[in-house]
Amino acid sequence: MLHKYSRLVVASTVLLILAGSFVTSTDSGLSVPDWPTTYGWNMFTFPPSKMVGGIFYEHGHRLIASTVGLMTIVLAAWLWMTDSRRWLKWFGVAALGAIVAQGLLGGLTVLFLLPPAVSTAHAALAEIFFCMTVAIALFTSPGWIDGYTAVGADDVRLRQLTTATTVVLYTQILIGATMRHVGAGLAIPDFPWMFGHVVPDHWSPAIAIHFAHRLGALIAALSILATSIYIWMRHADRPELARPATLIIFLVGAQLMLGAITVLSRRDIWINSLHVVCGALVLTTALVIALRSWRVKFANAASVVGIAA
Incomplete structure (x- = not known):
């Protein structure tokens, strides 16, 4: 069950990367000029009717990122409570740290008006986090545990x-x-x-x-x-x-x-x-x-x- 859930986190991260790429491709990075709020609203209470134009891409990206973050909390906790491999427990914690840092970098890209260095770091860390989720899915797979015979x-x-x-x-x-x-x-x-x-x-x-x-x-x-x-x-x-x-x-x-x-x-x-x-x-x-x-x-x-x- 843990392996199946880790694969769900991987799939959700693919969706997150797609959403993030749409933000850049549509130049929507500053469509929501504040962070962590959305035009003064709590992120999770912002009216869907107001998600138009670039706001749809940027706010949608934030919602998906928040969802993946919550899923990663569950994944890290699940690993910590059920997996016997100490190194994998800490790897799960590291993945959680990566998604938190990723969220902070995303906020900084908005607050500092999309500086290329921060935006590039945001993209670079996104790939590292994705790699970490894939690695966790691999490490919890039957093939890995059995040593591929x-x-x-x-x-x-x-x-x-x-x-x-x-x-x-x-x-x-x-x-x-x-x-x-x-x-x-x-x-x-x-x-x-x-x-x-x-x-x-x-x-x-x-x-x-x-x-x-x-x-x-x-x-x-x-x-x-x-x-x-x-x-x-x-x-x-x-x-x-x-x-x-x-x-x-x-x-x-x-x-x-x-x-x-x-x-x-x-x-x-x-x-x-x-x-x-x-x-x-x-x-x-x-x-x-x-x-x-x-x-x-x-x-x-x-x-x-x-x-x-």
């Missing part, structure tokens, strides 16, 4: 490759978040070319950030491809690795397509927002692969499987 020997190269790929993907998301929050999403207005060239023929800070995001996308895609090929060649008999290795190929293909269409559509709201969500799904899929590649290293560790307190 302890198939396969410890593969140091696999662990290094999957960990590096996850780091590359998170770095790419940070670059993308920076690009969004400094308004550089269309600094290079064409695709696949850049001002008609392979490399921009002129530069500005905005163009440099946009170019870095495109270059990062290529590096991330190649890292994912290398990881998946390695798994297919060396660990095809381990479905807990082979399945997500295949899934992530489809996800990164969709992500690259969404990124291209975002530019070609002049940042269509839906496309732009789905690009953010898909990026988060790519990151967490890579994280699952990485964590599962590390699981075999602790095949005999009671503290990992929950036998000991």
Whole structure:
């Protein structure tokens, strides 16, 4: 039951990320100029009839965030009371701390009128919190607890490759978040070319950030491809690795397509927002692969499987 609930928290966090991306895509971040109130109202008593235009996106985002926060309180308490793994109890507390910090950063972005540094930090922490919820869902899954039947020997190269790929993907998301929050999403207005060239023929800070995001996308895609090929060649008999290795190929293909269409559509709201969500799904899929590649290293560790307190 705990595992099912943790998966519900993951799904709710996906919705929260989508709502947050709509706020940025529609430039609605200051549609509600006060915080933690909404035009002087208690957040939870603000009339739905007044949720129009940008207020719908910003206030809706706050309500969803509050709901996820409450769900995380329940998750952390549930872990603390029922799970025997001390490290996982504290990991649940850390996840709760992350969502609280995330809410505070969200408030600061409003109170300080959307400073790029704070807004980017808000987006960066959102991805970390999402990763934490996915990790908790994984750690409470039957497969993790059973050690995936302890198939396969410890593969140091696999662990290094999957960990590096996850780091590359998170770095790419940070670059993308920076690009969004400094308004550089269309600094290079064409695709696949850049001002008609392979490399921009002129530069500005905005163009440099946009170019870095495109270059990062290529590096991330190649890292994912290398990881998946390695798994297919060396660990095809381990479905807990082979399945997500295949899934992530489809996800990164969709992500690259969404990124291209975002530019070609002049940042269509839906496309732009789905690009953010898909990026988060790519990151967490890579994280699952990485964590599962590390699981075999602790095949005999009671503290990992929950036998000991």
